Amino acid sequence: MFQRIINVYNLLEEDAKKAMTRTIDALTQAGIDYHLKVAIGDPSTEVVEIAKKEQADLIILGTRGLGAIKGVLMGSVSQKIIQAASCPVMIVK
Known part of the structure; x- marks a missing residue:
């Protein structure tokens, strides 16, 4: 076979x-x-880890905009990255 x-x-x-x-x-x-x-894995974790390894000065993210309620209930990837990143994060809609 x-x-x-x-x-x-x-x-x-x-x-x-x-x-x-x-x-x-x-x-x-x-x-x-x-x-x-x-990368394969949790998107927020992977983005933050790659930024650290690459010694990034800035992370730029696009957002799908789930909305306030859905974002709070589910937790947005961009919000998790903002909280965990060691460099500034810019969100582009």
């Missing part, structure tokens, strides 16, 4: 590139260097 080995990390990286196409194009056109990082 044929077995197919799937590299989950590569699949996630390709999905991230597709989702970020407009942003990547804008950064490239503006001549801004960037590094796409893909």
Whole structure:
């Protein structure tokens, strides 16, 4: 029987590139260097840990805007990052 080995990390990286196409194009056109990082785990924890490892000066986040009530009940990823980050966090809507 044929077995197919799937590299989950590569699949996630390709999905991230597709989702970020407009942003990547804008950064490239503006001549801004960037590094796409893909991680598996809790998003807020992963963002904070990568920022620490990379010694980031700033974390810039987009927000889906769940709304005040849903955000309070569920806890937003951006709010968790703001509380845990060791550098400033900018939220872009």
